[in-house]
Amino acid sequence: MLPIPERMKAMIDLTQRCYDQIGQSDSTVIFFGDKVLKISRESVESWQEMHMMQWLSGKIPVPDVLCTEKYHRLDYLLMTRLPGVMACDAYYLARPKELTAILAEGLKMLWAVKDTGCGYNCNLYKKLRMAHHNVRHDKVDLDSRVFAMLGEKRFVSPEHLFNWLLEHRPEEEPVLSHGDFCLPNIFIQNGKVSGFVDLGRAGIADKYQDIALCYRSLRQNCKHFPEDFDPDSLFEMLEITPDWEKIRYYILLDELF
Ligand SMILES: Nc1ncnc2c1ncn2[C@@H]1O[C@H](COP(=O)(O)OP(=O)(O)OP(=O)(O)O)[C@@H](O)[C@H]1O
Ligand SMILES: [Mg+2]
Incomplete structure (x- = not known):
């Protein structure tokens, strides 16, 4: 203890x-x-x-x-202690449409914080530097399920993935980002986001950092959802046309953390 x-x-x-x-x-x-x-x-x-x-x-x-x-x-x-339940609570897993709408509201809540004086820059330059540190110190454990989800067969090692990420940096649209926007880190009460936890990677980063991990979290939970649910409905609720290259990029980047 x-x-x-x-x-x-x-x-x-x-x-x-x-x-x-x-x-x-x-x-x-x-x-x-x-x-x-x-x-x-x-x-x-x-x-x-x-x-x-x-x-x-x-x-x-x-x-x-x-x-x-x-x-x-x-x-x-x-x-x-935050009120409410985690977004991965059985109640919301049985109601993925309602869940997705709440998650979309959660993303919009973050983007609405316009005061960017938070002091933590989590842009790609910084993230790739941290990723490099993790790769060099053997701290990376690639998850084959994530590669399978993306239909990705190219990367044979963390170094290989890191070099690809370094060479294919997308343009960034800075917003306030949670940094690890997945279901267990979001709390819900009465149909609304009641709080965010696990803020160690929060700061200013590209909008797609959170969109990508939110989408990944929905995809990873698909086995729990009713069959007719489509995780792509997240983009309708966000009122955006998804940038699939960026979604791939940020999901792959997260593999190095
Ligand atoms: N303030 C809080 N109020 C309610 N529950 C909390 C709070 N902080 C943490 N938890 C619970 O503990 C879990 C783990 O906390 P947190 O995500 O911060 O830790 P972690 O070890 O960094 O998790 P991981 O890296 O696996 O996401 C959360 O998913 C949540 O269920
Ligand atoms: Mg967590």
Whole structure:
């Protein structure tokens, strides 16, 4: 069991401890009643998450940051628990049209934040630099299911994919981006987005960063949806003509993270 800093212990009810089962990263998320403690390895991402959560407060629904601390080379973030359920809740998996409309509203909420003084630039130059670091330090585990979904057979290694991404950079349209816009990171209550979590990659990035991962998340959940549902309806709800090259590009880029 990870140690909890004394200052945080004083703010939570330790008897209500309950662990999250959803997260797949190496962070630990513990629920204490209406509060949530996220413990991550000391990193730029966990630091960015704390800052973005504070910066986004009042602009879009995010948890309130209650306390942050560096302790034993770990980053601790104590925040309020979001109301509602995750977008991957069984209720919404059974109602994908309603779900897609809510996700489209969530994307529009982010794009409506016009004040870009958040201080975190997540443009391609920066993302590719981080991707290169991950490739060089052997931190990449390519997911064959994603390549199968894209019908992609070209890439034999992370280096190969990285070089292709470097050579095929699309033009960027900067907006406020969540950075990991997938169903478990979006909360819904009463048919509306009630909050966003997992903000370690949030910042200013191309519009298609979030469109692509939202679309991927819908496609990945298709097996749970009724058969007549078409994930491409996301684009109608966003009122855009999809740029398939960019969608491919950002889904492939995410493989290096
Ligand atoms: N403030 C919060 N309120 C409610 N639930 C939360 C909160 N923070 C985290 N969770 C829950 O914990 C899960 C994991 O949290 P988060 O996504 O931040 O961690 P992670 O380990 O980075 O996850 P992953 O990398 O797998 O997406 C979320 O999907 C959500 O269900
Ligand atoms: Mg998450």
